[in-house]
Amino acid sequence: MNRPDTDNHETILNGISVSPGICIGKAYLVDKEGVDVVRQYPILKSQVKKEIKRFKAAVKKSKDALRDIIEKTPEDFRQQTSILETQEVLLKDKMLYGKTIDTIENESVNAEWALKKVVAEVKSIFQNMTDPYLQERAADIDHLYDHIMRNLVGANQVNIDQIDKRVILVAHDLSPAETSQIRLERIKGFVTDKGGKASHTGIIARALEIPAVLGLDNATAMIRNEDVIIVDGTAGTIIIAPSEQTLVKYGERSMRYEQHKAAITRKSRMPAETTDGHRLMVLGNIALPEEVVSVINYGADGIGLYRTEFQYMNRSDFPSEDELYDKYSDVIEVMGAKPVTIRTLDINGDKAVGPGKGPAEVNPALGLRGIRYCLQRPDVFQTQLRAILRAAVHGKVRIMFPMVSTVSEVLMSKKILNEVAESLDKDGIAFSSDIKIGVLIEVPSAAIMADKIAEEVDFFSVGTNDLIQYTLAIDRGNQQVSHLFRPLDPAILRLLRRITEVAAEKKIKVFICGEMAGYAIHAPILLGLGMDGFSMNPQSIPVVKEMIRSIKMEDTTPLVEEALKLASAEKVFEMLRETYGSILSEIDRTE
Numbered sequence: 015m016n017r018p019d020t021d022n023h024e025t026i027l028n029g030i031s032v033s034p035g036i037c038i039g040k041a042y043l044v045d046k047e048g049v050d051v052v053r054q055y056p057i058l059k060s061q062v063k064k065e066i067k068r069f070k071a072a073v074k075k076s077k078d079a080l081r082d083i084i085e086k087t088p089e090d091f092r093q094q095t096s097i098l099e100t101q102e103v104l105l106k107d108k109m110l111y112g113k114t115i116d117t118i119e120n121e122s123v124n125a126e127w128a129l130k131k132v133v134a135e136v137k138s139i140f141q142n143m144t145d146p147y148l149q150e151r152a153a154d155i156d157h158l159y160d161h162i163m164r165n166l167v168g169a170n171q172v173n174i175d176q177i178d179k180r181v182i183l184v185a186h187d188l189s190p191a192e193t194s195q196i197r198l199e200r201i202k203g204f205v206t207d208k209g210g211k212a213s214h215t216g217i218i219a220r221a222l223e224i225p226a227v228l229g230l231d232n233a234t235a236m237i238r239n240e241d242v243i244i245v246d247g248t249a250g251t252i253i254i255a256p257s258e259q260t261l262v263k264y265g266e267r268s269m270r271y272e273q274h275k276a277a278i279t280r281k282s283r284m285p286a287e288t289t290d291g292h293r294l295m296v297l298g299n300i301a302l303p304e305e306v307v308s309v310i311n312y313g314a315d316g317i318g319l320y321r322t323e324f325q326y327m328n329r330s331d332f333p334s335e336d337e338l339y340d341k342y343s344d345v346i347e348v349m350g351a352k353p354v355t356i357r358t359l360d361i362n363g364d365k366a367v368g369p370g371k372g373p374a375e376v377n378p379a380l381g382l383r384g385i386r387y388c389l390q391r392p393d394v395f396q397t398q399l400r401a402i403l404r405a406a407v408h409g410k411v412r413i414m415f416p417m418v419s420t421v422s423e424v425l426m427s428k429k430i431l432n433e434v435a436e437s438l439d440k441d442g443i444a445f446s447s448d449i450k451i452g453v454l455i456e457v458p459s460a461a462i463m464a465d466k467i468a469e470e471v472d473f474f475s476v477g478t479n480d481l482i483q484y485t486l487a488i489d490r491g492n493q494q495v496s497h498l499f500r501p502l503d504p505a506i507l508r509l510l511r512r513i514t515e516v517a518a519e520k521k522i523k524v525f526i527c528g529e530m531a532g533y534a535i536h537a538p539i540l541l542g543l544g545m546d547g548f549s550m551n552p553q554s555i556p557v558v559k560e561m562i563r564s565i566k567m568e569d570t571t572p573l574v575e576e577a578l579k580l581a582s583a584e585k586v587f588e589m590l591r592e593t594y595g596s597i598l599s600e601i602d603r604t605e
């Protein structure tokens with residue numbers, strides 16, 4: 015592998031800080047080891063046969079793996095395997111298979127190089143086709159390339175779930191579904207080449223409370239298996255082969271971080287009340303039922319966002335009503351009288367995994383995601399809603415619809431919810447109908463139409479991760495533009511102002527559950543805008559509560575007025591730092 019000599023001197027890489035904390039340990043490369051860096055080397059004529067055999071064996075392995083997945087998929091879900099069947103056909107195809115063999119033979123080169131060359135050619139043929147279906151097959155080619163290449167270079171198709179050492183994961187990319195398989199007793203932290211500021215992968219890292227740095231571009235090329243590395247998740251840096259001195263420095267820093275965290279966590283159960291007596295609800299976001307423990311430990315006033323799609327990932331079938339009922343009931347029972355806000359399935363977008371995976375979308379963030387998917391698959395939606403209504407008898411439940419972009423989606427969703435309630439009633443099954451209904455305001459059109467939507471719901475919850483993505487046109491998962499993902503951008507503040515003003519006028523509650531709420535420095539602005547509650551990843555609760563307890567509510571209204579007059583996120587940030595920066599400690603995340 016071609017990388018600068020990092021054996022004798024430390025190397026620092028800068029990425030995107032997504033989950034705070036420091037960890038020191040040995041690197042474990044989980045995927046694409048060597049796959050991205052394919053070297054060309056000549057082979058002797060006498061070795062050509064052997065090389066072709068090696069290529070054929072790698073293809074056969076991929077073919078067998080695909081067949082196995084197809085055959086193990088239950089009959090009912092066979093339509094979901096059509097992509098795999100296409101890939102199976104492509105594997106036999108003369109273009110890909112035959113041409114690679116010809117290239118090995120004619121050019122006397124290694125199989126990896128021949129495959130890379132042929133794939134580049136074949137891919138561009140597909141990409142230049144006018145038929146959109148055929149264009150999309152380019153993605154299948156990529157997938158196959160990856161699969162065969164892993165077989166060729168002998169890189170493991172690592173199942174994160176099965177890693178049995180205490181390591182720091184180093185990956186090209188980790189999907190939210192893969193990240194949710196991380197076992198805390200084994201993984202100290204992780205770093206990836208790809209990934210943006212508000213990606214779901216980062217969100218899961220925070221929920222797991224392990225340091226993580228994403229978007230490093232070349233981590234997998236620079237770091238080798240077993241290298242000692244330091245992950246500074248707060249600063250967003252990685253240090254490869256640290257010197258003795260650096261190890262000592264980071265050891266101390268890590269200790270200070272843990273001490274500070276412990277100190278503010280001890281105060282976390284105290285209410286979030288400003289110095290002039292304004293009390294705010296601080297809630298937790300969860301994705302996995304087990305995270306309810308952190309929500310309780312950090313003294314949250316309830317769950318403001320339960321991301322339910324993770325129960326649909328890492329599996330090939332849809333969960334049953336009873337399965338979902340059990341999962342929801344567990345959480346609701348533990349929370350007792352505190353509210354649990356269940357967001358209905360927000361599948362696709364960057365979570366296009368599991369049984370809901372349909373045909374590949376060119377632009378998934380704008381595709382069949384969230385409520386759009388549920389309205390197209392009422393059977394899946396009804397099953398989830400039945401489970402929620404049944405589980406709601408155990409506590410205080412709210413339902414929230416994601417990715418709403420029109421009033422009619424709200425009306426259709428409520429209609430299905432009513433029908434589900436009626437059918438449970440008819441079946442004589444216990445359920446609760448005492449449920450507040452809300453929507454996530456996360457698409458600009460929903461913010462613009464907030465006055466009309468407000469007439470149909472009991473509350474708003476602002477999903478700033480997507481609201482920023484769609485308003486500023488910044489892919490939340492793309493490291494190339496992550497520096498432009500600025501929650502304090504005046505365009506965002508103006509939209510937030512509209513949403514909170516509408517909520518006040520229509521007398522409905524408004525919460526914020528995007529990651530913006532989990533940064534202490536944002537709290538004064540969000541208070542001044544009139545948010546009734548903040549919901550965030552549980553590990554941010556202590557810091558944000560601490561900040562709220564240092565703010566005078568009265569000061570926040572003029573602060574917002576001033577912020578709204580500014581022209582850039584940088585200026586708003588500077589203003590906040592000047593006034594509130596001293597409250598933050600060295601280890602609190604800023605932006």
Ligand code: PEP
Pocket residue numbers: 319321360456476477478479480481527528529
């Ligand atoms: C959001 O978009 O801000 C949000 C809370 O939902 P998610 O991050 O799951 O898309």
Ligand code: MG
Pocket residue numbers: 416456477479480
């Ligand atoms: Mg969202």
